Amino acid sequence: MYEMNISQDNIVNIRLSNLLKGLGYESYNDTALQDIQLYLHKYNLFAYFPLDKDLDCNDTLKIMSLNSPVFRSGGITKSNYSEPKRSTQHAIQNAVDATVQVITDKGTGSGFIAHETGIVVTAFHVVASRAHSDRRVLIRQYAEKENEEVSEAIIVKGHRKLDYALLWLLEDERYTPLPIGNPRDLHYSQTVYAIGCPAGLPNTISKGIVANPCVKHNEVECIQSDAAIDHGNSGGPLINEQGEVVGVNLWGIGNYDAAKFSIPIDYVLEDLRDAVAYGKSRSLRTLLCPSCGFLDYNCRSDWFCINCGYQFQLD
Structure with a gap:
């Protein structure tokens, strides 16, 4: 925390082996990486795990504040530091490319890719009908272009009052997210x-x-x-x-x-950070309250929503 406070860009480099030892692990696995993320999250921190390589215990990871503008942009890439300020036209084109069409059995709406792992933000009322039963929807990217893709996504979070929802694309790809502004x-x-x-x-x-x-x-x-x-x-x-x-x-x-x-x-940012911290596989196994959209990472057979009190028996 001391190094983070004196860092100019709210980023600190630390060896993976040191993180593992700090939490009592001799080697890394999915559980260890998840525990690291959850522990750091308590202190408003986030560990960036690169998706394009296998990790070695001697690798150095970047630890950043969740308030870091780098995190708000959806991930760390070389362009975050060296790319000159883009023209408005180029920036808007990239935003169009990151915008998707959300398709349900009741109609269509819009959404956008908010994180490189495939998290999509949309309006809750667009997917509300699916939150009560099968949580799958279709996501159409690059519509009516040569590289058009239609993929499945799962609703992993919804908020009825604020009217937003998070979806997670099922394809394990690296996506280009929309940078997040203030x-x-x-x-x-x-x-x-x-x-x-x-x-x-x-x-x-x-x-x-x-x-x-x-x-x-x-x-x-x-x-x-x-x-x-x-x-x-x-x-x-x-x-x-x-x-x-x-x-x-x-x-x-x-x-x-x-x-x-x-x-x-x-x-949306707090729920987005939670989803990233818990990871894709665990987020897809969560319980979604059909009444208020609250997401519960602890699955039980007799379930009630701690947010609104809605109760039902799981199959």
């Missing part, structure tokens, strides 16, 4: 873009301005803008000119052009 930096009349699939039309982007950076709607603090958010846009990202997601698009009030609402991305 909604608290938004100001009146700032340019923003809403991306999604209005009326099922993919790869659609609309430009607007921030009408109110922090307005309370339905007892939730929201970002109000005049960027077009129509049916099918729900769950898609609201981005700034740097291509960073600052909000999750949800709804609008009637035909009022300047009354479109998105929840700040900050609402």
Whole structure:
């Protein structure tokens, strides 16, 4: 913690063998790596495990603060340090590529890749019907392009009040996530873009301005803008000119052009960090409360939700 506090970029390098010994492990396995992540999470820290190589105990890992801008961008890559500031057009194109179409048996919505392991953020009302039974949905990437892909994903988290959900793509690939911005930096009349699939039309982007950076709607603090958010846009990202997601698009009030609402991305970050810390395999085995969307990592046969009290007997 001392080295973290004096670090200029909130990153400390440490040998994997030292982390293992600190928790009583002689060698590493999935359980050891998970325990490391959970222990660090107590202190608002995160260990970056590279996905493109097998780990050796002598390898050096990067430990970062969960508030680090590097973590908020979805992972560590060389470009985080050396790539010059991208043009707005290039940043927006990357954001479009990270936006997906969410398909259920009740209709379609939008979402975006928020972490390189394949975590997708969408609106809870888009997938609510699947949260009560089979938690599988379809994710359509690069729609109507040569590299179009349709993959299955599992709902691993939902929040009915704030109206967001986390999905995890089942394919074990490395994805390019949308970098995460800071909604608290938004100001009146700032340019923003809403991306999604209005009326099922993919790869659609609309430009607007921030009408109110922090307005309370339905007892939730929201970002109000005049960027077009129509049916099918729900769950898609609201981005700034740097291509960073600052909000999750949800709804609008009637035909009022300047009354479109998105929840700040900050609402989602804690659940996103938990999912990353617990890992994919454990997240897919969780219990999802069909009433409020609470996620329970401790599976029991006679289950009730500690968040809302909903109780049912598992099969």
